[in-house]
Amino acid sequence: MTRLSTKISSLTLVNPLVLASGILGNDGLLLARAAKAGFGAVTTKSMTLEPREGYDTPIIAFVESGLLNAVGLSNPGYRALPDILKEAREGGAPVIVSIAASTPGEFHIIASYAEEHGADAVELNLSCPHVKGHGLQIGQDPGYTYEIVKTVSSSVDIPVFIKVGITDSLMETVSRSLDAGADAIVAINTLKAMAIDVYAKKPILSNKYGGLSGPAIHPVATRVVYEIYREYSPPIIGVGGVMTWIDAVEFILAGASAVGIGTAVAFKGLSTAGEILQGIEKYLDSEGFSSIEDIIGYVHRR
C-alpha cells in the first residue's frame, strides 16, 4: 500500500479515483485510456441483457452547476463484455462492470458472465432515474433489492457493489443490501430532474426527464456518504459532483474509501484525474496525514 492507495473490500486501487459508470464506458480502449490518465479503477456503462440504442438527442442539457442526461442506458448488450474487458484491462486498473437489469435472474446472468470474462467487481445499478423497469424503480423496494443482491452475491466470487440513488427508502435499501452480502455501496446516482429552455418553451431532453449530476448534487451525495458511514461503515465509493480535489477529500472525510468521477470529465476532460490526485497529495502533506487511509471517515472521529 502506498499513501494514495485504498481498498474496497478485496480490491486494492493504486489511488481512490474511480471513473463513474456511464462515462465513456461503452468502449474498452476508452476505459484503458482513462486508467492511463490516472483513474485507480474504471467502471463500464451499465450493461443490459439486450443491446440498447438509447434515447434520441438531445440527451444532455447543461444547467447551473451541473448537467442532466438521458442517455437511456445505451449499451451494446452484455455479450460485448469480453471485448470491452480485454481492452479495458490493458489500462492496468481494476475494471468494475456495471449492470442494469430488471430481475434477479438477469442480474445473475450478466454478473456471472462478467466474472468469467475478467471483471474485477460488479456494480448493480439500482438507481438509474430515467429508464422504466430499471434502476430506481427497483432500488426503492428494499425487499426486492435484498433478493437481487442475495442472488448475485451468492453466485459470484468477485466483490459486488450496489449503486444507490435518492429515494425515501435509501437507508433501508443500503442495510438490506449489506445483509444480503453486498461488499460496497456506491452513492449516489443522478437525481431525476428536468430542464426547460425558456425560448424553445420545451423540455430540452427528448426524454423530457433526465438525471442531474455535477456540482449541484455534491452536497446531497456528501450527506448520503456521511449517513451510510455513520450507520453501517461499509466500504463506500462516493460519487456526485466531484470537480476538484476538495470535493474528493470531502467525500473521504465523510467516510468514502474511493471517489467516483463522472461529469467533471465533460467539463475538464480525462486529465482532471491527475489534477485531483495532486491536490489530494498536497492536502495530505499540508495537514500532516501519511495516507488516504488515515482520513477515511475522519469527521466521525472525536
Place this chain on the structure above:
Amino acid sequence: MTIGMTSLRYVRGFIDEVVTHGPGLKSLVINIDKLPVTVPGQFIMLWVPGYEEIPLSPSYHANGVIRLTIRERGPTTRKIHSMDVGEPVFLRGPYGTGFDLSRRARYLLVGGGYGAAPIIFAGHVLHKKGFESMYIEGVKSREYGLYTEEAGKLGMESMLVTEDGSSGYKGLVTEYVEKNIDGYDIVLGCGPEPMLNRLIEICLEHGVECQVSMERYIKCGVGICGSCILEGTGLLVCRDGPVFNARDLLEAGYEVGVDD
C-alpha cells in the same frame, strides 16, 4: 482542454437567409450574437425543438453571423431544409478541435460534398491572414458544387472536380490533389471517409502535413457519452477531434484503407 461555460447553454438564433445550392443542399445564414466564435473545423450542435439535435461544422462565422451548410439526410435535416427566414434555431458550442491555421505556410484546402463547409470557412480565415492557399472541391456533378466561386471571389486559386466531368476537372478530387500537391506544406481535408483515407496516403507519400475532419455519430458533443468513438483508436471525434492531425490518427492505430 476545458470547455467554457458559455459553450454549454443553447443560444437562440434567427434564420436571416436561406440559400439553395443544389439538390438536397442548402445553407442557413443565422443571426446569433451570443455564440462564442468558432474556429474553422470546430462544430456546433443545432437543435430544432421537437426534433433531434445534430452536429454541424459552420461554413462561416464572424460578427454574430453564422452560416451552416446542410445536406438533407434524414428527419432532422429534412425539417431544417423546410425552414424559412425568421424562424428560430438553437445552437450550443463550439466544440472540438479546429484546423491549425496558425502557421505561415501554403495550404491546400480539400472539401468533398458538404465537407466543403469547414474548408471554405478555413479559406476565409487564411485569406484574412494573407496566407497562400488553394481551394479544391470534389462533387459528383456540377449542380452539387458549393464554394469554388466564393473561393475565387476571395482571390484564391480554386478548382471544382466533378466525377462526371460536367464542370472543371473530371475525376476524383484525390486524383486532382495527387497531381497538384507539390509546392504545398499543409493539406486540410473534410469529406467522405474514403476520400480522407486517400488524402492521408497521398500526404504521407509526399511528406506533406495533413489535417482531416472525421465524422461519427455525435450525441453529447462534450466527451462523456462515448458515442463518437473512432473504433480501435480510443479517440473521441467530439473531443479529440473532429479535426485530427493524420499523424496522431495513425499513431493511435487508425487504419487507412479500410473503407466503411
